[in-house]
Amino acid sequence: MNEVIKTLLNHRSVRSYSDKAIKKEDIDLIIKAAQQAPSSIDGQQVTIISVEDKEKKYKLSKLVGDQKYIDEAPIFLVFCADFYRAKIAGEITGEKIIITDSQEANLVGAVDVGLAMGNAIAAAESLGLNIVPIGGIRKEPEEVIELLGLPEYVFPMVGLVLGYGEGPSMVxxxxxxxxxxxxxxxxxxxxxxxxxxxxxxxxxxxxxxxxxxxxxxxxxxxxxxxxxxxxxxxxxxxxxxxxxxx
Known part of the structure; x- marks a missing residue:
């Protein structure tokens, strides 16, 4: 069994964190790994927003349903389905982009986000970090959209707590x-x-x-x-x- 498979099979969600900082080079690697995930028609319909500001993390921890580990951990990533760049591409070429009028856009956005987050999780855990995904980012979506300044055609799909876990955790x-x-x-x-x-x-x-x-x-x-x-x-x-x- 190789090290990639060992990392994947050892996955667990961790819900208690120290405030120990994460090295910038590790964050960069995690984002690069997420970017290398496959995406529909190479549209790369994903944007990742990192939140490290203490006050903003606290607000997000409340908006997602009082999940304190967002506030505890040093960084919180928000994975967004993003067709804003596609709309800009349409402006460049003079084409009207109508994919966002269809359910296909919702599915493409969700799949692309899932693939990117899967890569990010595997990369983070291979670096000795712990994670927990946060679907509650969709609990109060309009407030999250405002807090993060998301433009039209961008939607927050899921969050990812990233840090060093405290206490035992079982697979x-x-x-x-x-x-x-x-x-x-x-x-x-x-x-x-x-x-x-x-x-x-x-x-x-x-x-x-x-x-x-x-x-x-x-x-x-x-x-x-x-x-x-x-x-x-x-x-x-x-x-x-x-x-x-x-």
Missing amino acids: KPRFKPEVIFHKERYNKDLLQGIKDYDKVIEDFMTKATGGRDTKSWSEMMSGTYKTIYYPKVKDALEKQGFKGIK
Whole structure:
């Protein structure tokens, strides 16, 4: 097993951080790694905004749902889907860019951001840093957009806490490969695999939290997805120019 695979398989999210500074050269490498991720039609539809200002990090920690590790860690990265540069390209060539009127723009932006963040996470962890992604960046999107000065056709998709973790952290078990890796066609016979995983996660959560949380995967998923937990996303996307009408 090579070192890249070892880094990927050792991934864990860390939710307690020291304020130890990160070397500039390490940040530069992480951003370069993120940039090298594949992107749709080489559009590079991603912008990464680093937030190190203490007051701004604190505000963001509140906006995303009181997640204190944003405030604790030395740097917070916000990954944005970005078609602003494409609009400028259209101005240069005299073409009207209409991709942001379609759902395809939402999907392209999300995929490009996910690929870039995956590279950033792998790079950071290979350098001995710890991370935790923050989907809550979409909880109050209009306030985040204003705070970060995002222009039209740019939307904050996900955040990434970056720093040196404090305290123990465990690698969370995943589904058995046969639950998520299907050959030739989708295998809908998943009930037993999910039930087996529920037991694994119950045991993991009990151990990881000292018995404070014993929920299964099914309980966590159904408890979350029974609501639209970030209801302000649609209106905020439309205000940023992502119409999604086609």
